[in-house]
Amino acid sequence: MPSSRLLSLFSAATIALSLTNTYAATNSSITQKTDRIIIKFKKNPSSSVSSNNTSSAHAQMLRMGFKPLHKTVSGAQVYNLGELIDVSKVNEFAEQLSHTTSDVEYAEPDYIMTALNTPDDPMYNQQWAYFDTKGGINAETAWDMTTGKMPSGESVVVAVIDTGVRPHGDLKENLLQGYDFISDAWAANDDNGRDSNAYDTGDAIKAGECGTDGNGNPYPSYDQSSSWHGTHVAGTIAAVGNNSLGVSGVAWSAKVLPVRVLGKCGGYTSDITDGMMWAAGIDVDDVPRNTHPAQVINLSLGGYSSCSRTYQSAISAIRARGTSIVVAAGNSDDNAEDYTPASCNGVITVAATNKKGFRANYSNYGSVVDVAAPGGETSWISKTGGILSTLNSGDSEPGEDSYDYYQGTSMAAPHVAGTAALLYAANPDLSPSTVERILKSTTREFPGCYTRGCNNLCTEDTCGTGIIDAGEAVKKAKYY
Known part of the structure; x- marks a missing residue:
């Protein structure tokens, strides 16, 4: 299971973000959740991410218990976070990861989408x-x-x-x-x-x-x-x-x-x-x-x-x-x-x-x-x-x-x-x-x-x- 707090990922950069599974309603949206994050590494020498990968970000993800699942067609790695977490928290972490990590091209939540409920009535x-x-x-x-x-x-x-x-x-x-x-x-x-x-x-x-x-x-x-x-x-x-x-x-x-x-x-x-x-x-x-x-x-x-x-x-x-x-x-x-x-x-x-x-x-x-x-x-x-x-x-x-x-x-x-x-x-x-x-x-x-x-x-x-x-x-x- 992942830690409830993401600690330092790199030398001087400290990221401490709570990922508690809470509901927070606002006037404009219902809290969305996801249990996955997508990370695209700038350098990915192996065909798949494994525990032997030298990426600092990848190693930190493993230490926190985040499980690598699969790669996307673009080469990004999908990790399972172990529980449904507010998208806003995942996005905050992903943005800081993208901006402070040299070997990460981008990181973002793996958003869960649903079909719009449109009726089939012919008129x-x-x-x-x-x-x-x-x-x-x-x-x-x-x-x-x-x-x-x-x-x-x-x-x-x-x-x-x-x-x-x-x-x-x-x-x-x-x-x-x-x-x-x-x-x-x-x-x-x-x-x-x-x-x-x-x-x-x-x-x-x-x-x-x-x-x-x-x-x-x-x-x-x-x-x-x-x-x-x-x-x-x-x-x-x-x-x-x-x-x-x-x-x-x-x-x-x-x-x-x-x-x-x-x-x-x-x-x-x-x-x-x-x-x-x-x-x-x-x-x-x-x-x-x-x-x-x-x-x-x-x-x-x-x-x-x-x-x-x-x-x-x-x-x-x-x-x-x-x-x-x-x-x-x-x-x-x-x-x-x-x-x-x-x-x-x-x-x-x-x-x-x-x-x-x-x-x-x-x-x-x-x-x-x-x-x-x-x-x-x-x-x-x-x-x-x-x-x-x-x-x-x-x-x-x-x-x-x-x-x-x-x-x-x-x-x-x-x-x-x-x-x-x-x-x-x-x-x-x-x-x-x-x-x-x-x-x-x-x-x-x-x-x-x-x-x-x-x-x-x-x-x-x-x-x-x-x-x-x-x-x-x-x-x-x-x-x-």
Whole structure:
């Protein structure tokens, strides 16, 4: 076994470096380890290094118990150190060896590399929000560490408080038994009130069916097809990855708990907050107990109002249970402080960015925003700047499974919720406040603009601390 301290290698040169096998997490990387070092000698008269070699460096390596293994094609010698040691310590030793030893051309750690965990889903290359260097969230780095399962083997649970979901073939494997909290049978579009079926029956509406807008005009002003909004959100969070089908979710091994609260013309605060509480494992009258409490709740919904006492009370109770709440900032190109639940205390409020990393032209902004994430921007020319996820082809009633691009802070929030799930998978002992702190402290800086025509640049005053970086966040969470 090697000594825990490397002593003098040459006459006057003293190298004393501790090689203790410790973990040391930093903001930017997880400690890497290796049990090998590569040394290239300037003079290597024999075809292989042996105990008879006159190299002072080689002799010292042998005295410390480092075993020569083999030569590389370039003639460098590989030594086994006898145990896994922090790469930073090995590198420090190697650098001093290279600089202070006359017969060493170079020395360096024999780094251990791993394959990047990229899913085989055929539409993954269209999910730019995961890997694009400007606008993406660096998901592939995170996936090398976790895809949503905790060390115990159990999956992290993310509640999607939304329109419900469809049992999409690319999502069904990750769906848990949810609940329908819509109390109005007409809005629920299923001929009853609250029930145990969280499947989305559609929210199509005709012009004027939801009353009038603020100016007395019929709302909506035109017929609208069913959105299948919850299915799209759920797919971004946990569409099944590596199944050779469609797309992948941010936390593709996590589970989605669907909670149906939005129907035709939207949903009531009373239903939404009851659904939130139930999702977190808090008992709700006349509703069966939730046997899969969520560690993360995604709210891709909101309205124009200050944070109500009903919302704030529910959020405070949920956080006290140890559940993180991620909220969309809103799509009105307005200050998010005037919208609920984006302006409530204790939530992670998310602004939307486009592929360039700029604020999406519709995204709300302001001091209540915590972080930004890809929400995309589509146009009449192309949808590919949007967020691709699971959907349904039905115009009014459910149809076939499909995929499509959407844009919105509703699409940005699930990127953050999925990343939060990865943090809990890496370290189940994290608290909601710690999850928020990690997400905010590991964001990537917003890109600047060096050409004409740049609009909606994000700053810390408008879009939070930066664009989330799933890889860096998971690294920090792992040893927090």
